[in-house]
Amino acid sequence: MINCLVVDDEPIARQGLLEHILQIDFLNPVAECKDALEAATWLQKKPIDLIFLDIQMPKLTGIDFLKSLSTPPLIIFTTAYPEYAIEGFELDVLDYLLKPISFSRFLKAALKAQDYVLKSKRGTMVNDDYFFIKANQKLEKIKIEDIVYIEAMNNYIILHTRQKKHVAYLTFKGIEEKLPQHLFIRIHKSFLVSINAIQTIDVNEVKLETGSLPISKSYREEVINRIGERLFKR
Numbered sequence: 001m002i003n004c005l006v007v008d009d010e011p012i013a014r015q016g017l018l019e020h021i022l023q024i025d026f027l028n029p030v031a032e033c034k035d036a037l038e039a040a041t042w043l044q045k046k047p048i049d050l051i052f053l054d055i056q057m058p059k060l061t062g063i064d065f066l067k068s069l070s071t072p073p074l075i076i077f078t079t080a081y082p083e084y085a086i087e088g089f090e091l092d093v094l095d096y097l098l099k100p101i102s103f104s105r106f107l108k109a110a111l112k113a114q115d116y117v118l119k120s121k122r123g124t125m126v127n128d129d130y131f132f133i134k135a136n137q138k139l140e141k142i143k144i145e146d147i148v149y150i151e152a153m154n155n156y157i158i159l160h161t162r163q164k165k166h167v168a169y170l171t172f173k174g175i176e177e178k179l180p181q182h183l184f185i186r187i188h189k190s191f192l193v194s195i196n197a198i199q200t201i202d203v204n205e206v207k208l209e210t211g212s213l214p215i216s217k218s219y220r221e222e223v224i225n226r227i228g229e230r231l232f233k234r
Helices: 011-021 036-045 062-068 082-090 103-122 172-178 217-228
Strands: 002-007 027-033 050-054 074-079 095-098 130-135 138-143 147-153 156-161 165-168 184-188 191-194 198-201 205-208 211-214
Touching (some): 002 011, 002 036, 002 103, 011 050, 027 036, 074 103, 095 103, 130 165, 138 156, 184 217
Parallel strands (some): 002 027, 002 050, 050 074, 074 095
Antiparallel strands (some): 147 191, 205 211
């Protein structure tokens, strides 16, 4: 099941989206929110996989809300304004639905979300040993074996490789799902590290080739379990 939020300041729009969601068996509507602030509260309460997010809302627009999230879930913009499409896709949103939203178009977007989630769980988003990122107005090749760790910073990520740092306008969740899951592990809400780069693991930190990073309590058990799978036992 894909846990989703509906975020829109118009009650009629929220109702229409909920009616669509209830017709699709793999979507689980966790809540409907009248603004981004209410959505932010739900993100703290329960794991959310997907947000159907309106753009033009009072207090905080959908775009500004998305930019404020360090590790956003999948986002499908829902709006009556087509001029936001380019900016939406630059923010790495999954899809862009123009109101009024037909069920057939909604279903297409939902199936895209399902496919994305299934592929990320299988760890098949990247099959090669490298990928390209857009940084400093050019495309830079990143070899997966060279990555030491990845850091989330506001609306950007910093790729720390053995050679240099690369700053890219990508979502942390997006890059995490595209990397081979057996080679990387999350140790903190802001740090994803290469297992091959880990030298030692202490109670509160991981020592890498290039320095140390903190382990948060919420990820410590997973780190120990993953490393335990590679433990040499007598």
